[in-house]
Amino acid sequence: MATTQHYLWASGHFLLLLASLRYILAWVTFKSVSAWWYKASFTGALISYAIVCNKSLGTPQPNIAYFRRALLDENVQYFLLAFFWWTSKPITITLLPYMIFSLFHALTFTRTTLMPQFLPPAPPATAGGAPQPHPFAKKLQVWIKSNYDTAMKVVAYTELVIFIRVTLGAITFQNSLISPIIYAHFLRQRYYQSAFTRDALAETSSRIDALVRKPGNPPVLLQVWDKVQMVTRRWAGVALTPNAGVPQNNEGR
Template sequence: MVTTQHWVWATGHFLLLAAAFRYFLATLLFRSISDWWYKAGFTGALISYAIVCYKALGPPQPNLAYFRRALPDENVQYFAVAFFWWSSKPVALALLPYTIFSLFHALTFTRTTLMPRFLPPSPAATQGGAPQPHPLAKQLQAWVKANYDGAMRVVAYTELLIFVRVFLGAITFRNSLLSPLIYAHFLRQRYYQSAFTREAFAFTNGRIDGFVRKPGNPPVLVTIWTQVQGLASRWAGSVIEPAAAAGGAPRRG
């Protein structure tokens, strides 16, 4: 049985997808577009993540115990970051990870909830067996399963690019100085919780390290990069909890 909360959750994802499509299309075509679409996209994200957080943690409570349970939750973190983006000057790239999450959630909702209402199931493969999902539903499920890990890798690399964007934006006064600090903390949490994020960090670090240490580069470049690596390592923490390091595919929205 599909509850009202489930419909509201799905509505948030469809709203995000519609607004993001409109916003990204205008951005790619270099056309001006109202920030309303950007905020509408993150409004959809806030709706969906609020439902998930409520179901996982219960009603918000003004006490330390609730805060300790909520703080490490991935969905709470994405909800908080979505609210930050919603209330800040638009950064178009920031909408992309949420759009990817919503695409997969919307496709799954379509397959499990919408399709059975309009597409009759196929006859049972054996006498007395259960009816089989419609062939389109099977194809959709196969596509989601085949592309999920790749999409999560795209999200992980995109989140690194968002940090670069807001870091440069802070230097050039295109966004607040607070943006890279908040997003750096968010990425630190993602590093601990997501194997895809650790993979993205490792690959990016390896490529930069290989470039910096190429023969013929000024020694000062290597010195600066080594100091940056040391600062990042001390800030992120040198020990990852075994449970976090062994985590599987992320659960979001």
């Protein structure tokens, strides 16, 4: 039986999904749109992630152990990032990762909680067995499972594009100078916690390396690229306790 808290968690994802869809559709069609929709999107994210963080970490405690555990929790990281975007000047692409997460959560909530209330269950698979989910619910479950990994890959690459966007934005004064610093730290955490992020970074780095090392390119280009790689490795290699092996609440992200 779904609790009030579970419905509130789901409402945050539905709000995020619908508001961000409204904002992005206006953006891609070059129509004006109120920043209210942008803030509403991340308000939904804050609602959902606050509930997940509270469930996974418990009541906040004023001690270093709790603080360290919270900072290494990926749901807390996405919550803090959502709060940062909520307080910042709108950058449309920042909505995409949250939209993808919310799409899968909204579909799962629809399948497991809403559909059973409106669609009759299918007959038991065996005599005396439990009723089976409605065929449409089964199809939805198959779609979610078959597309989840692809969606997470899209999220990983999108997050790299966001870093490029906020970095260029800082250089051209389109967003705050602190944005790329905060987002770089976020990506560093994702690198340790997400195989999808590691794969995306490895693939992107490999493609850039191949382009830079093409015959005929100026030697300075290779020198700059090697320097960037060296600085990145040193920065990313600073001691960090990975969150590997720590179970995450399946309502998060």
